[in-house]
Amino acid sequence: MNLERKDKLLKIKGMKNFRFVLYGLLAVLVFLFGFALWYRYTYSMETVQAYEVNSPTLARSLLIAAQGSEFKNSVVEGIVDHYKSNAIFIKVVDISALENMDVSGFDAILLIHTWEYRKPPEAVQLFMDKNPGLKSKMVVLSTSGEGSGKMEGVDAITGESIISDVSLYVEKVIIKLHQLLETGN
Template sequence: MSRTKKILVLVGTIIGLLFFISIWYQQTYAMDVAESFDVNSPEYSQKLLIATQGSEFKGKLTTTIINHFKEDSIYIKVVDISELKDIEPTSYSALVLIHTWENWKPPKSIETFVERTKPYSERIVVITTSGEGSRKMDDVDAITGESKPENSLVMVKQALSKLEIILKSH
């Protein structure tokens, strides 16, 4: 086999390997779609939106936040982050965005929503998970951490503290 053919085979093998690794990565680490649901009456004046992704860790964070507020007169709407394009931030007293850092960046729906809603950033609490736990978008005051069970209580306490302040002011 000529040197050129060997190089082409090597390059083709590397490209094929990278393709399979990217498919494996997406299948292993991609987030599921979170189920949408409501808690309490939409007639309440206080409204809380939680936009999240489908994972056990993010589900635990969401459930803990809901349990904290469900006895209050607060309407809570939970949606997948893919639905953020349809969300008007002024319809909610507070918004929580729970997402993972994917492929070295935030999901596009989160990035677009944060950019679109900058004038309302004081109403938004962002929780970002990543492999090493420190990734977040520039200019966003996010709660960051790894998706490990031992981190959930600390992250949720920080989020609840911020949400209490936001809900008292709206």
């Protein structure tokens, strides 16, 4: 009789420990899920409003596909301001629009994106995978928290999204774009 009672007590105690561990794991999962939602909401990029500058009939053309943020919008604005008085058609789109675009007619393609979860946004990765032959026409500006994240096999400009450094990145991008737009690859 005494042995049966000990067995019951051990089973009850084991169940309590199991519940404690189960509730602990559940709490950790809820926390991680909440953290992921907060991170995505806090650091998600804005959608870029599409627009065009100059006539699409011009001989040279530049496609700028970007994610929206104060830094990235300022870089786009600096590049558009630099080229708008030239005889270059400029089309600005959100990075997500690349999936449905025929980009083969552009002389230069500028991708501006942030590194998300230690990788490029899915739209950028799909675009690069779908268009490996266009890498010679591309200039990529990739931002990340530590400023070093970039895709393998892509000659990219990397850095942090520090607003006071916008003019530095605009200059770096223009130097690379100039080579493409002057030669008209």
